[in-house]
Amino acid sequence: MFKSLSKVGIIATLLAFTIVGCTYKKEITSTSLNGDVLKEYNKVQTTKQILEIADDKQRNITTQxxxxxxxxxxxxxxxxxxxxxxxxxxxxxxxxxxxxxxxxxxxxxxxxxxxxxxxxxxxxxxxxFRGQLAVSVNNDGEYFISRKTNKLKNKxxxxxxxxxxxxxxxxxxxxxxxxxxxxxxxxxxxxxxxxxxxxxxxxxxxxxxxxxxxxxxxxxx
Incomplete structure (x- = not known):
């Protein structure tokens, strides 16, 4: 039983060291980036998000x-x-x-x-703006819209x-x-x-x- 507990304790300790090590490595990686690199990284991530939005717009709004x-x-x-x-x-x-x-x-x-x-x-x-100056009437119907410039307002x-x-x-x-x-x-x-x-x-x-x-x-x- 004590041996089993010891094994469990050793495994837990190793896992803890692994997690801490990964976290530490991430911190080192982040802190090692200079300002210019971090700025470019953020620009890339922003551009990716914009392209995802554009793709969503293309699928759901602009294409019918x-x-x-x-x-x-x-x-x-x-x-x-x-x-x-x-x-x-x-x-x-x-x-x-x-x-x-x-x-x-x-x-x-x-x-x-x-x-x-x-x-x-x-x-x-x-x-x-295609409305005539007067309503025109003939045997077929009554009309107001026209494309004849001489029947439309000048301005x-x-x-x-x-x-x-x-x-x-x-x-x-x-x-x-x-x-x-x-x-x-x-x-x-x-x-x-x-x-x-x-x-x-x-x-x-x-x-x-x-x-x-x-x-x-x-x-x-």
Whole structure:
């Protein structure tokens, strides 16, 4: 029995020395680092944490599998990132192709039209600058919105402007949006999102599919 107790005591003593030794070694290692090395170490750890947050944002916020989710993500990010007074009027323009800033598509118009709803519901003071000076009426209906410049106001008040671009990639569309002060050009808020539609060919989405090949039918001779 005493021998067993002695063995237990010896093992416990060895473990204690081992733990103390490890602790001492860690203390020596930490205290042996000079200020510059410790500073760089802390920078690396901070960078790792930032990259982990960025990866989490990419998975859960900026990458969406539906167009509705993508638009909601853009609006939510703009609301969270804004450095602006929401009482100031905001106008929203059509999203354009990144390679051609003066060209849009139905896709770009859908995104901008949907953002009007999303941002308005989040407290942005959205104004419709395409309103005519009068309501026009014909046999088919009544109209107020127009893209004919001769029917619109010549000037708009001092506002923020939402602009956006999209870029078609394989299986996805990358969108970037920003709120700009139209007087100073300062970027007030920004957001980005990826619509991951996973289609090999997105021509149906952008309505630019090539016409089906046709052949001529001739009389056999």
């Amino acid at each position: 599998s539906t167009l509705e989710g993508t638009i909601a993500s853009l609006a939510t990010q703009m609301m969270r990132n804004k450095k602006m007074n929401t009482n100031k009027p905001v106008i929203i323009t059509s999203f354009v192709r990144l390679a051609e800033l003066k060209k849009t598509t139905e896709f770009g118009r859908i995104v901008s039209e949907s953002l009007i709803d999303e941002l308005s519901n989040r407290g942005f003071n959205i104004i419709e 708009i008040p001092n506002t923020y402007i939402v602009v956006g671009t999209y870029s078609r990639q394989y299986g996805k569309v990358m969108l970037n949006a920003r709120v700009i002060d139209n007087i100073t050009g300062k970027i007030i808020s920004s957001s980005r999102a990826t619509y991951n539609h996973k289609r090999m060919n997105d021509c149906m989405l952008f309505k630019d599919c090539k016409a089906a090949r046709t052949i001529n039918i001739v009389e056999e001779r």
